[in-house]
Amino acid sequence: MTERTSGLPHDEPDEAPEGFREQPRYAPTVQRVYADDRIEVTWEPAFCIHVGECLRGLPAVFDTRRRPWIIVDNGSPGEIGEVIQRCPTGGALHFRRLDGGPQEPVPEETTVQERPNGPLFVRGNVRIFGQDRTMVRQDTRLALCRCGASANKPFCDGSHRKVGFRTTRGPA
Numbered sequence: 787m788t789e790r791t792s793g794l795p796h797d798e799p800d801e802a803p804e805g806f807r808e809q810p811r812y813a814p815t816v817q818r819v820y821a822d823d824r825i826e827v828t829w830e831p832a833f834c835i836h837v838g839e840c841l842r843g844l845p846a847v848f849d850t851r852r853r854p855w856i857i858v859d860n861g862s863p864g865e866i867g868e869v870i871q872r873c874p875t876g877g878a879l880h881f882r883r884l885d886g887g888p889q890e891p892v893p894e895e896t897t898v899q900e901r902p903n904g905p906l907f908v909r910g911n912v913r914i915f916g917q918d919r920t921m922v923r924q925d926t927r928l929a930l931c932r933c934g935a936s937a938n939k940p941f942c943d944g945s946h947r948k949v950g951f952r953t954t955r956g957p958a
Contacts, residue, residue, distance in 0.1 A: 820856040824885040825863040827856055827870065833877030835905070835929050835944045840879060843869035863887050874907040876927025879942070892926050903952050905929040905942035914940060 790894035820827045847861040848869070858866060863883055867890065870879045883889055896910025907929055914922040922940075929942040933951035936943045945951075 814877075818854075818856075820854060821884070822858050823865055824883070825858055826882045826884060827866065828880045828882075828890055829856065830877050832938060833875045833929075833941060834944075835875055835878070835942050837874055839872040839874070840869055843872060870928075873926055875929045875942075876925045877923065883897050890926070900932075900953065904933075904946050906932055 805845045816831050817828045818831070820829070840849065844861050845866055847858060847866055848856055861869075863881075863885055864887060866890070867881050867883065870881050871890065873879045881890055893910045896908070896912060899907045899909075901907055908925075909927050911924075911926065912928055914921045914928070930940050931938075931942045931945070933946040933949060935945035935949045935951070937945065
């Protein structure tokens with residue numbers, strides 16, 4: 787295993803430690819790659835909102851209490867790919883199969899799902915453009931801020947928990 791630096795999720799994300807975004811490893815330019823000869827997993831901490839699908843889905847591979855926190859040798863490429871696809875923030879986790887197995891699919895349809903008291907989960911072939919019309923990000927899974935408090939707009943950074951953002955149901 788090498789490390790190089792460069793279904794529906796649960797309603798409530800796991801609690802992240804206060805101030806975790808200020809840690810250098812969460813800088814927007816940080817990217818970590820964990821690989822063996824079968825699969826390559828890319829993690830971009832700036833997009834991780836700690837929903838915890840990876841931790842619950844495959845704890846032998848994903849464990850935040852150890853370093854490195856991802857050990858791809860501890861799971862099959864199929865299992866790892868399945869769990870990563872459950873992550874609502876594709877920017878946080880992606881995979882590339884090196885063993886000839888199926889690659890991460892691009893959804894044929896774009897969907898947007900409101901999360902209770904949280905972000906919008908977007909799936910599809912999504913391109914986000916800035917006000918200057920330059921592409922900010924192209925991805926297949928994103929969590930977009932709707933509380934207004936994110937320091938990583940338009941992406942969610944988990945600030946909705948800190949500011950007590952609440953949603954209410956409107957008329958049907």
